[in-house]
Amino acid sequence: MLLLALGLVLHLLLGEVSMGWSEWMQAILGISTSSLHSVVLWEIRIPRALTAISAGILLGWLGMLMQTWFRNPLAGPSVLGITSGGSLGVAMSVLLGLAFPAWMAAAGGCLLVLGLIGLGARRFASPVTTLVFGLMISYAVGATVTVLQSSASAESLQTFVFWGMGTFGKATLNQATICLIAVMILGGWLFWRASWLDMWTLGEDLAQTMGVPRSRLQGEILLLTGLMVGLVTSICGPLAFLGLATPHVYRFFHAPRSHRAAMLGIGVWGAVLALAADGLVRWTDANGGFHWPLNAVLAMLGAPVVVMVLWKRNHDWS
Amino acid sequence: MRLHLNDLWVGHRAHCPLLEGVTVCFEPGGMHVLLGVNGAGKTTLLRTLLGVQTPLSGHFFIKSGSEVIHPIDGKAWGRHVAFVPSMPPKHVGLTVSELLSLSGSSSEALSSHPQLKSWRNQRMSMLSDGQAQQVMVARAMLQSRHWLVLDEPTAFLDVRSQRHLWSMLTTHLKKGGSAMLATHDLRGVHRWFDQAPQGVVEASSIHIVNQSGLKPISASASLDDLESALV
Numbered sequence: 360m361l362l363l364a365l366g367l368v369l370h371l372l373l374g375e376v377s378m379g380w381s382e383w384m385q386a387i388l389g390i391s392t393s394s395l396h397s398v399v400l401w402e403i404r405i406p407r408a409l410t411a412i413s414a415g416i417l418l419g420w421l422g423m424l425m426q427t428w429f430r431n432p433l434a435g436p437s438v439l440g441i442t443s444g445g446s447l448g449v450a451m452s453v454l455l456g457l458a459f460p461a462w463m464a465a466a467g468g469c470l471l472v473l474g475l476i477g478l479g480a481r482r483f484a485s486p487v488t489t490l491v492f493g494l495m496i497s498y499a500v501g502a503t504v505t506v507l508q509s510s511a512s513a514e515s516l517q518t519f520v521f522w523g524m525g526t527f528g529k530a531t532l533n534q535a536t537i538c539l540i541a542v543m544i545l546g547g548w549l550f551w552r553a554s555w556l557d558m559w560t561l562g563e564d565l566a567q568t569m570g571v572p573r574s575r576l577q578g579e580i581l582l583l584t585g586l587m588v589g590l591v592t593s594i595c596g597p598l599a600f601l602g603l604a605t606p607h608v609y610r611f612f613h614a615p616r617s618h619r620a621a622m623l624g625i626g627v628w629g630a631v632l633a634l635a636a637d638g639l640v641r642w643t644d645a646n647g648g649f650h651w652p653l654n655a656v657l658a659m660l661g662a663p664v665v666v667m668v669l670w671k672r673n674h675d676w677s
Numbered sequence: 678m679r680l681h682l683n684d685l686w687v688g689h690r691a692h693c694p695l696l697e698g699v700t701v702c703f704e705p706g707g708m709h710v711l712l713g714v715n716g717a718g719k720t721t722l723l724r725t726l727l728g729v730q731t732p733l734s735g736h737f738f739i740k741s742g743s744e745v746i747h748p749i750d751g752k753a754w755g756r757h758v759a760f761v762p763s764m765p766p767k768h769v770g771l772t773v774s775e776l777l778s779l780s781g782s783s784s785e786a787l788s789s790h791p792q793l794k795s796w797r798n799q800r801m802s803m804l805s806d807g808q809a810q811q812v813m814v815a816r817a818m819l820q821s822r823h824w825l826v827l828d829e830p831t832a833f834l835d836v837r838s839q840r841h842l843w844s845m846l847t848t849h850l851k852k853g854g855s856a857m858l859a860t861h862d863l864r865g866v867h868r869w870f871d872q873a874p875q876g877v878v879e880a881s882s883i884h885i886v887n888q889s890g891l892k893p894i895s896a897s898a899s900l901d902d903l904e905s906a907l908v
Contacts, residue, residue, distance in 0.1 A: 430768070557779055561766045564729045568760040569780065569820075570752065614800065615770025 402532065410530040411637045412630040413538035414591045418598060419605035419629025420545055420622065421584055426606055427556050427618070428580055429490050435603035436588045439490065440497030442599065443504070444472030444585075445592030446523070450504045453519045454511040461522075466589030472496055473585040480577060524652030525596030527637050534594050541590055546622070548583060552576070553619035599654060600661035605629040607665055636660060678705040678741050678757070678823045678855060680726070685735035687718060687725050694733050695721050699890045703857065705823070707880030708850060708873070710866050711859040712894075712907060717886045719859035720763065723828050726857070728754045739824070759820040763828040763859075765809035769801035773812050776801055781819040790815050790841075806833040814842060818849065825849055827858040831865055843869050850877045859886075863907075867900045 418436065425434040436442055448468025449461050457464070472493075479492040508516060530538075549556075555576055558566040567573055591598065609625045616624075636656045643651040680703040688694035695718030703709045713719045724730040726737060728748035739746040739757055748754045769776070774797040777783035787794045792808075793815055801809055810833045817825055825846070831839045843865060846856050851874070860866060870878060883898070884891040885906050894906055 432768075554779055557771060557775070560769050560771070561776070562762055562764075564724060564727065565760055565762050565766070567729050567751075568727050568755060568758060568826075570755045572751065610770075615802075617771050617775050621770075 403528075406530045406532045406535040407527050407637070408634065409532075409535035410538055410594060411527040411633040413535065413542045414527065414595050414598065415601060415605070415629035415631070415633025416542050416626040417538070417545060417587050417591055417629070418601040418633075419609075419625045420549060421587060422602035422604070422629075423606045423618070423621065423625050424549070424556070424580060424584065425602070427560055428577070429487065430560065431487060431490055432607070433603070434490060436584060437597070437599045437602060438497075439476060439493035439584075440472050440495075440500060441469050441476075441493075441584060441588045442592055442597045443497045443500040444468040444470075445589050446597050447471075447500045447504055448589075449522060449593060450507045450519060453522065454507045454515050456515065462590065462593035465593035466586060468500075469585040469589035469592065472500065473581045477578070477581050480581075481574075522596050523654070525598050525654040525657070526640070527595055527633070527653065528640075530594050538590065538594065541587055542626075545583060545587055546626070548579070549622050550619060552579070553617065553622070556618045596654065598657060600657040600665075601629060601633060604661045604665045605632060608632065632661075678739060679703065680705075680737065680739055680824065680855070680857075682726075682737045683735055685725070685737055686733040687722050688733050689721070691733050695888065696886070696890060697888060698735070701884070701891050703855065703882065704880040705855050706850060706853060707855055707877065707882060708846060708869070709855070709857045709881060710883045711857070711886050711891070712861075712863070712866070712883065712903065713859070713886030714907060718888075719886050720828055722886065723760075723826055723857070723859055727758060727760055727826060757822055758824045758826055759817040759822040761810075761813050761817045761825070761827040761830050763830075763832065765804075765806055765813050765833070766801065772800050773797045773804070776812065777816055777819060780816050781821070783819075786815045786819045789818070789845075807835060807838060810834060811838055811842070814845065818845065823854050825854060825856040827856065827860075829860055830858060831860060831862045839865055847873055847877065855880075863900060863903045867898075867903060870896050 422435045425436060425439065426432055428434070445465035445468045448464035448466070448471075451457055451468075452459060452461050452464035475496055476489060476493050480489045483489050483492065508519065511519070555566075555571045558569045558571050559576070561569075563573070605628050606625055609621065609628045612628075613621075613624055615621065636653060639656050639660070640651055640653050643649060682699050682701050682703075685696070685699045686694045687696040687699070699722075711719050711722065721730065725732050726748075728751060737748065739754075746753050746757060771779075773793065774783040774787070777786045777793075783797070787797055790811070793812065796804060796808060796812070801812065804812065810830065814827070814830060817827070830842055834842060839862070846858075847869075849856060866883065870881070870883075873881070878896055881896055883894045883896060883903070885894060892906075894903065898906070
């Protein structure tokens with residue numbers, strides 16, 4: 360919590376346009392005399408920070424949800440091919456120049472992949488098979504994106520490649536607000552369904568005899584995941600690492616708990632990780648010649664963290 | 678609360694059923710033991726009766742007075758059966774009391790079992806298989822369903838815990854409940870039928886599970902009889 364508050368203040372305070380404490384307070388309260396400061400704060404830094412926080416929370420929760428549902432610590436929105444579904448949607452919108460907005464395309468792509476996974480999950484008895492099915496879809500979708508890329512114009516290709524690198528910096532205040540609303544929806548759902556999810560960790564058969572309706576829970580999870588991943592992907596790009604790693608970071612620092620007890624911690628860690636990664640992106644932007652895209656930072660920081668966590672805890676997946 | 682099985686075919690694929698045309702009726706208030714070699718279809722039969730797996734054909738239902746409950750109505754079915762799976766779940770981050778409270782008041786279960794209390798704040802993933810199995814049995818008891826379905830409940834238990842499990846089952850039956858269990862624990866079964874109260878034994882049964890269906894065995898069979906019936 361403290362880390363989150365600190366990260367948020369630093370994130371808002373520091374930047375290419377320097378602001379003192381008093382100017383910053385004035386801009387926040389909307390009584391600033393300098394229009395530059397309030398524009399920088401309200402149109403650049405606040406949307407960026409809010410987007411980073413909400414995306415971090417959403418992906419952390421979705422990672423927890425996927426890992427519970429598939430009872431597999433390596434599950435995450437990106438592993439199931441949902442993120443690539445979003446990429447396909449955006450690729451069709453950007454590379455083929457189709458006339459519908461990116462968020463709609465991304466959500467469409469995610470739901471398409473989810474529809475396929477949903478069909479597969481009806482057929483496959485085990486969640487692990489579904490996970491492999493998701494991976495295969497991910498490959499197929501990735502191949503389609505490659506085909507689209509290789510036949511696209513240089514200009515649209517550049518737009519798409521930059522989108523693929525991921526950033527929290529392109530979001531408007533409206534988009535950030537939508538992300539926050541999504542956080543509330545997903546949070547409310549998780550809190551409501553927490554005991555079903557707890558029962559689900561005890562095993563599929565047992566959970567069903569305890570009154571968990573398998574297909575209904577599955578439908579809700581797939582629908583929410585599709586919408587939320589579509590939203591985040593269209594605004595920030597295909598962020599690969601946050602969903603998978605956040606639950607592991609949480610479990611590394613805290614004893615694993617019931618879903619209701621864990622969701623706050625996982626949300627906060629997701630937000631902290633997203634803010635920290637974005638802080639590094641902004642710092643490299645301001646200092647030195649290399650621009651580090653968000654996805655590169657996430658992978659460079661995240662992969663060692665996940666490996667370290669697994670290394671220390673290899674006796675105990677939970 | 679009598680459980681009827683009517684020409685029930687059980688298995689995963691229609692062309693190779695595990696059990697063919699089982700017709701049997703399990704009396705309420707009794708202990709119903711399913712014995713069988715590995716792969717005979719005990720677990721598949723239990724999963725079918727739990728309503729988790731659809732039968733290949735035929736049907737089964739619980740008859741309680743004039744009321745008939747079918748497994749198709751999952752919610753109603755769930756109010757009559759509680760389940761203890763053969764493997765205690767792995768990688769569960771819940772503590773023992775958090776897990777118990779999913780099924781009812783955990784303090785009730787903690788008071789009924791001597792050892793649970795000392796584990797209550799431990800995480801399930803930190804318990805041994807045997808300890809976890811005892812928690813799972815206590816959890817199922819807590820649901821206070823009429824039918825208690827147990828798959829190999831004694832497999833991970835030491836002698837003392839096995840005896841405690843059998844006596845917990847007797848308590849469940851004395852309260853008017855019924856139990857069905859698949860097991861390899863011939864000695865435990867034999868001892869239980871030897872010592873259980875007469876009224877309970879009368880409602881109980883032992884069946885050998887093999888492809889031709891369920892074959893009843895006398896409850897007073899000796900340990901040797903049980904063993905030779907299996908081989």
